[in-house]
Amino acid sequence: MLPTPSTSHVCFDRVYEPAEDSFLLLDTISAASETAFLHNRFSQASSSTPPLILEVGVGSGVVLAFVAGNARNILGRNDALTLGTDINRFACQAASETVHKATKDHGPSVFLDIVNGDLASSIREQSVDVFIFNPPYVPAKLPDFSHHDNYNAVPTGHKSTSFEQDSYLLELSYAGGEEGMVVTNRMLGQLPRILNCVRGVAYLLLCAQNKPEEVKQRIRNWGTGWMAETVGRSGKTAGWEKLHIVRIWKEPSP
Template sequence: MLPTPSTSHVCFDRVYEPAEDSFLLLDTLSTSSEIAFLHNRFAQANSKQSTPPLILEVGVGSGVVLAFVAGNTSRIFGRNDILTLGTDINRFACQAASETVRKAIKDHDPSLFLDVVNADLASTIRANSVDVFIFNPPYVPAELPDLSRHDSFNVLSVGQKSTSFEQDSYLLELSYAGGEDGMAVTNRMLEQLPYILNPERGVAYLLLCAQNKPEEVKQRIRDWGTGWVAETVGVSGKKAGWEKLHIVRIWRNSMA
């Protein structure tokens, strides 16, 4: 079992704390079946795949998932020349996640950690550049936060050394509130996904809950066109109800 990165330095008053969804991603990425899939897709011995892969996590939160990937590249991908990058709309999460990743790779022969960028989803990412995409979205069916407050709540107020309760509540809402069916943010990300993935070897891991209607989401992805595949590769949570979680792998089948 691969070690879980430490997040003891993170203030969970304003940054999403790793929970069942985070750990399901870690478990899924380290299963023998996913390791075999990723080795086959990215192994350095394959001359066609010699370019270092770029791994992007959108919505890094505490950074536990990106740090896990960055600190275990040899085991997960069969190579160490991996580039890791994250984004989050919460500036405090970006700072926390950067520290989480740096701690995780400190004593390893690691991937190259690029940065965690304060951004809305993948809006800052170059087209066709992402080889492995990871997204644990705000999936709870709850009203979306009021983004008109974002600029003022995303930084410390002048003269203040800590955030307010109202500010913390808003920042945490960003991490879990997903709008109608919990899909408002995920739908926006799915619109970007075909354009940021590497067209030859890109693969994405998306977390959904039962109320997100994962079977419908998978079919929608398959309807993007010839070659698109979407399959559930990890399941956790309750056996009934919206809290049951799914990890969906999305990729293009070059043989299609």
């Protein structure tokens, strides 16, 4: 079993704490079927260019750190480049420490940075080889973003954040708007632009209320070669798999 990165340094009052969804991502990406798929796609024999791994909404950094620290087992190579983004500045700081420690302790992957920004808006076109997104997927009203600039840092003259700030920052991690899909739909709109069109692969977490079968069909309708399949599932509730990990990739034209 591959080691799970430590997040003991993270303040979970304002940063999403790793939970069932996080661990489902770890289990799915490190499963034999997925590592075989990824080894075939990213082996050094097939390309000398190091793969760039991007996690959007990196949170505590546990998922990105896991892939970075175990790149040899997961991708079949040690020279991965890792990058994250998060709209929550405190999450960026926490994730940076998580990934730094994981790469120092377990592998020589190169950690680039955690960028404080909106989804993948700062990412260069066609640059991402492995994309990971555990979105805010709960069908709940979106946070009031008018507070964001004030709530995204410790207030001037104060030593810590307020309860209202912490509540807002945690809302960013779970509240997904109508059907839990508002933020995910925005990210899916950016994905074809940033994903490497030759070897890029994405992992997207959805819950049952997000209607994963419909989401997968929408992705397949992007055009020739686009594929979307469920590669990981959690337990069932009332006959529904609660969580799905969807792999998204593009097959080369015949």
